[in-house]
Amino acid sequence: MSRRLVAHLDMDAFYASVELLHRPFLRGLPVVVGGRRRQPLEADPEDLSTWPRLRDYVGRGVATTASYEARALGVHSAMGLMKAAALAPDAILLPADFEEYRRMSHRFKEAVAEIAPVIEDRGIDEIYIDLTDVPGAFDATPDDRLAGARALGQRLQQAVRNATGLSCSLGVTPNKLLSKLCSDLDKPGGVTVLDMDDIAARIWPLPPGRINGIGPKAREKLEQAGIRSIGELAAVEPAWLIAKFGKSTGAWMHEAAHGRDERPVVTHRDPKSVSRETTFERDLHARLDRDTLGGIFTGLCEKVAADLARHGLVGRTIGLKLRFDDFRTVTRDHSLDAYTADAGTIRWAAGQCLKRIELTRRIRLLGVRVGTLAANDAIPAEPRPARGRGSPESLPLFEDLD
Template identity: 60%
Template sequence: MSGEPRRIAHLDMDAFFASVELLEHPELKGLPVVVGGRRPVATVPGQPYPRLKDYAGRGVATTATYEARAFGVHSGMGLMKAAALAPEAILLPAHFEAYARVSRAFKAAVAEVAPLIEDRGIDEIYLDLTDVPGTSRELGLRLKAAVRQATGLSCSIGITPNKLLSKLASELEKPDGLTILGLEDLPARIWPLPCRAINGIGPKAAAKLEGLHLRTIGELARADPAGLVEHFGRSYGAWLHEAAHGRDDRPLTLSREPKSISRETTFERDLHAKQDREALSRILLDLCERLAQDLARKGVLAGSVGIKLRFEDFQTVTRDQTLPAPIADAERLREAARTCLKRVDLTRKLRLLGVRAGALVQADHANSGATRPVEVPPPGLFDPMDLT
């Protein structure tokens, strides 16, 4: 390794799932398109593609083109809410096998330019460019050209001295952006951004910072470090101060194999499996749908599924099931979670429910069709909280 300052790139594919769909449907380029949903939507005569306004169900958006995002639609949003924002947007089903294939293609292409890669999921990676010959701009353009030649798609790249700043930078000029920053650029380019833009500051921390009148990264950088420690604890408070100043010495993790992914929620009030069956059914369905999206984004399948329950007395129990074949869709996740639930005494009220996908394998390494979208029957027809 040279003695030069680090050059770390964050490469993020632009609206990846939607962009892959547009490769198959080039006539939709420039139009608001949303990918997601569990049920096929019938088209009307003279209309070759279904519209978001015709969707009915509890599905969520997997992704959206930038034209749809201009209406306020974003990934994870319920499709019914999205339909209220962009009723004429086109709705397409997800094709995860195609996304995994294109993901492999763009990663192989950039590895020819910069082989030191940290894989962050199906559509984003970090690259260490420190010892790669060429200026940062030259390398950024080479990487973008390699991605486009291999896939026909665009990506956005941020190149800075560290991972934290590179992820921020890659978002600044989307789509098809190339942003190169040094620490001297923080006041002009980073500090005006909201605190929430920093990866690691979630909604709760952002709300707490807002309550302390710390709305931008610059305001956070100027905050008293002792005050941050007082309000957020020693470790997280110190990290907030460092992050606001763009300091991050984390190395790239060149071999990253996540062991599990989970989703859980704490209820606003304690719920009972029988009296609140419908509410719990909806919650479990939502958790499984979000977990399925997480698996898709990371390009992995679950070899096991587990549940986590916390009762009103704060006792926590878990149950797990090893699966005969890896899965990734919401219905099969819910089927497995339901099997685990039957092994728990549910006579007490619950305050938390969680679902975990474990024994993860890469989707392209598994001979499974589980990534295909599958129809999920509404709660009531298939009740995951059925105790019989």
Template identity: 60%
Template sequence: MSADTRRIAHLDMDAFYASVELLRYPELRGQAVVIGGGRNATPEMLPDGSRRFSRLRDYAGRGVVTTSTYEARALGVFSAMGMMKAAQLAPDAILLPTDFDSYRHYSRLFKAAVAAFTTQIEDRGIDEIYIDLTDLPDDARTLGARMKQAVRDATGLTCSICIAPNKLLAKIGSELDKPDGLTILGADDLERRIWPLPARKVNGIGPKANEKLAALGIVTVGDVAAADPGLLQANFGRTYAAWLARIAQGEDERPVVVTSEPKSMSRETTFERDLHPRHDRAALSAAFTGLCVRVAEDLQRKGYVGRTVGIKLRFDDFRTVTRDLTLPSPTADSATIRRAATECLKRVTLDRRLRLLGVRVSTLGDEHQSVAPEPVQSELPFDSGE
């Protein structure tokens, strides 16, 4: 099927974790709220029936922000930011603990609402999905509006949807009119709506690549489209340069992958700045543990266990290294995954700053294959004291 006849939607829940919390605490609507505190951030019920909330200025520790409301984002507080830095930017923001059981519940609800329209859905995580609408009869705007209303009816939450000829444009487009947006993009919208965007808005152009592009005078997606191919290849290598050229023209042939048997599950993060294995131990350790926890949650949510744990590192020179380890028994336990990932990490020479860190679990099977995990906590090469 021709790419320009496809209709691919990307649905992204709006500030998902924070929005779920606002259902529970509606009195916080319109305020700067940060999610990521521990149990000590649980609101206190007062005798008069009101609640006393913790403030970000009172936080002490090395945790990171899970997410924030749009009001907190306006103050510069974003997900994956260190909590202490966030407290400097927004000391009066409300701090709430994370509640992944609740987030998973609402995730199941919104996905079930969309599944009433079609089974052609690719699950991309707890708060986003791709949907292939190509074979549905209604026009794109009608379908998008009906899906948004179905999600709101099922959850009480808003989402943003973009319908475009491919996954690349749909992903970018779902951010254009947030929150509660409905965006329709066609090939003729590329120059008007996509090219003026900063290059970093493209999924796959991380902070380091964006910095290198900017140093070459390439700031927008349109600049990438107009760039000399030889210049891109000289600075990024043949494969990445060819990919940049394709995405700048809005080209993406990837299908919506609908499968009940994934080969692996992974989580990775590209850091806002390159992190030093020794000087940034705390941030790296927190990020590493967080990735292991999120992969474990993905496995548990979908009913899988895995026997092979792997890591992915990308250094500041764009060199990528992977390592993996096969376990004697399959698992979906975060501590076991972290221990195995740590063993993989110890087989890598950490001699440069890191721009990306990832954790993957593969050789998947049904969760009933799992066994009780051993209570082991491993030291990371960049943990304090190592």
């Protein structure tokens, strides 16, 4: 077996599973998580008819996730809830509780770290784990050359279940690319282990789109060329791929099809920016909904400031993002003379960005971003920009519209 062992751990239908953990009486039913938790659910656990159904939803929200029963009906994450309602009208609709999801995410990662501390965090519900130096990883038996890797994967899976009560799936292979692919092969609750010798049998029959990084456009091009499996992709001359997809992408596709990936497990990654954004339930008018927009805008700036403080960061480039009712997206940046993590300064600078956008259409999405980041303790003390002083609430929004 390769002397490198990497696991990709992916929680099974994470948000839905957390909700079902607290509501076991909904297990076995199609459940969709989407929208926001504005007030406690007032539903009777003994009377399922009192629970909100997808058919009654009206709005533009999207599904955050769905239980496997709902997925069997065609519902998937990022699908519009109105479209999901047409596919699964009787599905239970639960609002998302991100605070609880973050708490459970922290818990499962802590459980994994007690066994294998070299972890690359890839989001709230997935991680890469370097198992190379974990004792027993390369143990083998006469009947199973991958026995140690398999046992270690099952041990990690059980640790997650003991800590959270939740199920996860793992791919355990010599590299990140294969492990990411394999963690999805035996969901839910699977542990898929393979070595480079297994690629032809387990990986090559799969469609190229199963490789993380081969998107819809690339899949279409490959389909048009008659390439319908990873094995067929592996058989293509690298020169053809380079001519078709460019030097970098073509060469990468050739390596990926053969299961080759030398990327390390990265335990720390410096963020390039910190941002918050929200999509409104209805399109908002810059003048008629000025107070509503102002409150949302202030909240976004305060959340970004809190995120910066939590990570010990400051930034100098403040960005604003607007998406209009025709789905056109506009972004603007404003550079400050000094680093900041102050909500009032962020809001003032984002307001300067706003002045450079023509607000003739209703607004669908609003976002605030802080970039050009640095560690707070690495920046010498500098005076805050004078025009950024004041509480966020005291700073006007859309002030030039009256």
